[in-house]
Amino acid sequence: MLRPERMRRLLIAAPKGEIDTIISxxxxxxxxxxxxxxxxxxxxxxxxIGHPLPGASDAASALIKVRAIENACGIDPDNxxxxxxxxxxxVREMIRTDLPAIQKEAEDLIGSxxxxxxxxxxHEQRARxxxxxxxxxLDLELYRGYARFAVFTGHVMHDVAIDVPHEKYFSDKVAxxxxxxxxxxxxxxxxxxxxxxAGFQAIPVPExxxxxADRLRAHNGExxxxxxxxxxxxxxxxxxxxRHTDFLVACDELLTADVERAEAPLxxxxxxxTFITEGWVPGDRADRIREALEKATNGRIYIExxxxxxxxxxxVEYENPSFASPTQMLMDIYARPRYSEIDPxxxxxxxxxxxxxxxxxxxxYGAVLLALSLGLRKFLKGDExxxxxxxxxxxxxxxxxxxxxxxxxxxxxxxxxxLIFSRHLNIGGExxxxxxxxxxxxxxxxxxxxxxITLGRILGIVNARRLYHGRHATKxxxxxxGWLGTMWGILILxxxxxxxxxxxxxxGFPVAVAVGVVLAVAGIIxxxxxxxxxxxxxxxxxxHVLSYARLVAVGLSSVAIAMVIxxxxxxxxxxxxxxxxxxxxxxxxxxxxxxLLVGHVLNTALGLLGGGLHSIRLHYVEFFTKFYKGGGKKYxxxxxxxxxTEE
Amino acid sequence: MVDVGTTLEIAQASxxxxxxxxxxxAVGLTGIGAGVAEMGIGSAAVGATAENRDMFGLALLLTxxxxxxxxxxxxxxxxxxx
Numbered sequence: 001m002l003r004p005e006r007m008r009r010l011l012i013a014a015p016k017g018e019i020d021t022i023i024s025x026x027x028x029x030x031x032x033x034x035x036x037x038x039x040x041x042x043x044x045x046x047x048x049i050g051h052p053l054p055g056a057s058d059a060a061s062a063l064i065k066v067r068a069i070e071n072a073c074g075i076d077p078d079n080x081x082x083x084x085x086x087x088x089x090x091v092r093e094m095i096r097t098d099l100p101a102i103q104k105e106a107e108d109l110i111g112s113x114x115x116x117x118x119x120x121x122x123h124e125q126r127a128r129x130x131x132x133x134x135x136x137x138l139d140l141e142l143y144r145g146y147a148r149f150a151v152f153t154g155h156v157m158h159d160v161a162i163d164v165p166h167e168k169y170f171s172d173k174v175a176x177x178x179x180x181x182x183x184x185x186x187x188x189x190x191x192x193x194x195x196x197x198a199g200f201q202a203i204p205v206p207e208x209x210x211x212x213a214d215r216l217r218a219h220n221g222e223x224x225x226x227x228x229x230x231x232x233x234x235x236x237x238x239x240x241x242x243r244h245t246d247f248l249v250a251c252d253e254l255l256t257a258d259v260e261r262a263e264a265p266l267x268x269x270x271x272x273x274t275f276i277t278e279g280w281v282p283g284d285r286a287d288r289i290r291e292a293l294e295k296a297t298n299g300r301i302y303i304e305x306x307x308x309x310x311x312x313x314x315x316v317e318y319e320n321p322s323f324a325s326p327t328q329m330l331m332d333i334y335a336r337p338r339y340s341e342i343d344p345x346x347x348x349x350x351x352x353x354x355x356x357x358x359x360x361x362x363x364x365y366g367a368v369l370l371a372l373s374l375g376l377r378k379f380l381k382g383d384e385x386x387x388x389x390x391x392x393x394x395x396x397x398x399x400x401x402x403x404x405x406x407x408x409x410x411x412x413x414x415x416x417x418x419l420i421f422s423r424h425l426n427i428g429g430e431x432x433x434x435x436x437x438x439x440x441x442x443x444x445x446x447x448x449x450x451x452x453i454t455l456g457r458i459l460g461i462v463n464a465r466r467l468y469h470g471r472h473a474t475k476x477x478x479x480x481x482g483w484l485g486t487m488w489g490i491l492i493l494x495x496x497x498x499x500x501x502x503x504x505x506x507x508g509f510p511v512a513v514a515v516g517v518v519l520a521v522a523g524i525i526x527x528x529x530x531x532x533x534x535x536x537x538x539x540x541x542x543x544h545v546l547s548y549a550r551l552v553a554v555g556l557s558s559v560a561i562a563m564v565i566x567x568x569x570x571x572x573x574x575x576x577x578x579x580x581x582x583x584x585x586x587x588x589x590x591x592x593x594x595x596l597l598v599g600h601v602l603n604t605a606l607g608l609l610g611g612g613l614h615s616i617r618l619h620y621v622e623f624f625t626k627f628y629k630g631g632g633k634k635y636x637x638x639x640x641x642x643x644x645t646e647e
Numbered sequence: 648m649v650d651v652g653t654t655l656e657i658a659q660a661s662x663x664x665x666x667x668x669x670x671x672x673a674v675g676l677t678g679i680g681a682g683v684a685e686m687g688i689g690s691a692a693v694g695a696t697a698e699n700r701d702m703f704g705l706a707l708l709l710t711x712x713x714x715x716x717x718x719x720x721x722x723x724x725x726x727x728x729x
Contacts, residue, residue, distance in 0.1 A: 333703060333704050333707075334704035334705075335704055335705075435729075436729060438725050438726075438728075438729040439726070439729060442722070442725065442726075543715050543719075546715075546718070546719065546722065547715050549718060549721070549722045550718045552725075553721040553722060556725070557721075613711075617707075617708075617711050617714075620704065620707065620708050621708055621711060621712065
């Protein structure tokens with residue numbers, strides 16, 4: 001909690017004969033994060049990168065085949081429901097016996113589908129070329145083969161008059177109009193000029209015979225028929241998917257594991273007779289894997305625990321209570337924490353829903369989002385999506401709670417008055433009570449900002465001691481304290497000059513001015529001793545605190561939109577019509593209901609975006625910049641959790 | 648002939664109107680300002696994210712920095728109105 005999981009660094013050395021046993025043991029345990037070996041040329045006795053185990057290339061090529069079939073059939077292993085595990089031995093057997101047949105079937109179907117698609121495209125192209133000619137009552141062979149006549153065919157802006165002997169057809173039934181002009185060769189240039197003036201664009205005559213309309217019908221019919229054939233092929237491909245998905249994903253998993261295992265030596269250092277690997281194991285499980293390895297190799301292995309020296313090299317795994325773990329995704333979007341710094345996931349997990357609720361405090365919208373996040377869980381099968389939905393469900397529960405406090409339901413008031421501060425605007429002249437308490441809400445938001453930023457700066461002092469060493473650490477810690485001092489100094493100064501409701505009133509105490517000045521000046525000196533350029537950042541103290549006003553501002557705008565929708569739909573459209581129902585009135589009522597639905601759907605989306613983005617932004621920009629460095633490496637253990645197969 | 652009472656009413660009403668206008672201007676103009684500022688940052692941020700997915704967090708952070716301007720405008724508007 002509040003810091004990443006402790007890691008221990010292990011060095012494993014063993015004779016090459018044991019490499020198989022050790023790799024499969026490590027893979028089975030799925031906790032060892034391999035530090036890739038990088039050959040250093042200046043090393044005296046050259047360690048070299050290991051060779052893949054035998055069978056690596058076979059497994060890799062089989063895997064490529066399986067992936068190709070999966071691709072063709074549109075199977076995504078991440079989104080496949082687990083329906084039961086297949087035994088690994090059976091899958092291996094089937095890879096030998098069944099896979100080639102499935103592969104052939106799939107390849108044939110894909111091949112014939114692409115041939116059909118090509119043919120379909122050809123027919124459609126022909127049909128497109130024929131379309132303009134179908135408007136002219138001439139057979140296609142009549143356009144060709146004249147020695148003494150020139151034939152113009154093409155699109156034109158408008159019908160043109162031609163002042164030489166000619167034969168002309170014009171149609172404005174097709175897009176871009178169609179004109180056909182036949183003249184004697186000697187008038188060719190003159191007619192061409194006339195036509196070009198009218199925006200003539202020549203189109204070639206299709207190389208076909210017969211009436212264009214018939215040919216057009218024929219091609220269209222052909223394309224239609226091929227469409228049916230493609231659908232039949234797709235049906236067959238869907239059939240493969242239906243029958244073999246379980247087997248294919250199991251193959252994929254098994255072969256991926258085989259390939260990873262077989263290629264593991266590429267990440268090890270080897271000498272002629274031995275191999276060495278370095279890696280990271282979570283602290284509490286290090287002893288277990290040590291024992292397991294020693295047992296598996298009958299003691300023909302050397303394991304040493306090395307010291308952790310450089311914190312940037314340590315892989316980082318979160319360690320949080322289960323309710324906070326979905327929030328790790330929000331952390332990963334920004335950056336994973338460094339190994340030695342504070343992991344703020346828990347704080348984000350608590351504060352993010354509160355901010356979201358403060359912004360979108362509405363029982364109705366909260367319930368809709370909660371239903372959405374629970375309902376979508378069935379359709380989203382990826383890990384990230386599920387985590388996001390969990391975060392959303394916590395946020396919407398908080399939104400419902402704040403809705404009860406604010407007494408809001410889709411912009412309407414609940415039967416009780418707002419428990420703390422009201423956000424009911426006076427829209428449509430219906431709101432009772434004392435109207436919105438914007439100033440009070442704003443001051444609450446500012447208080448939240450002051451406390452949140454103070455927390456951030458205190459964490460900054462702690463982090464400075466953890467991340468840096470020696471004098472740099474002290475300087476950074478003092479600078480953070482300086483920022484804190486400046487902020488509180490400015491606050492005390494403001495309070496000693498102006499009496500602000502719900503904030504300490506220090507106007508009567510001249511001492512307060514002195515304290516404020518001393519705090520601010522000392523703070524500025526504290527900031528400057530680390531880096532004088534930071535002084536230009538001083539205004540951010542005020543802007544960051546004021547930025548928390550968005551908790552109220554964005555929330556109020558969402559309330560305003562909800563109330564406006566209600567007023568337009570109910571107050572202006574539905575209610576007046578209900579007094580005396582007329583046929584036109586019924587239509588207006590239906591339109592009013594539509595406005596109500598569409599408006600609230602839009603406002604839900606806006607509320608989700610506004611509430612989510614602004615709350616997370618307050619963390620990223622205002623909170624994290626005070627203390628958080630990030631940039632830790634992801635802990636990626638060697639191994640796999642098998643979903644579809646079992647040994 | 649001007650009735651003093653009506654003039655006062657008119658003055659008060661126009662004061663309210665001016666307040667509303669001022670609030671509108673505060674939000675509108677700061678909105679334009681934030682939009683102009685975010686335009687360049689946003690396009691660069693999208694480019695950077697397309698090159699490297701890991702940039703997303705930083706890109707989002709940089710993109711929303713000018714947004715504070717419009718929040719200030721909104722704060723001013725709300726203070727004017729209430």
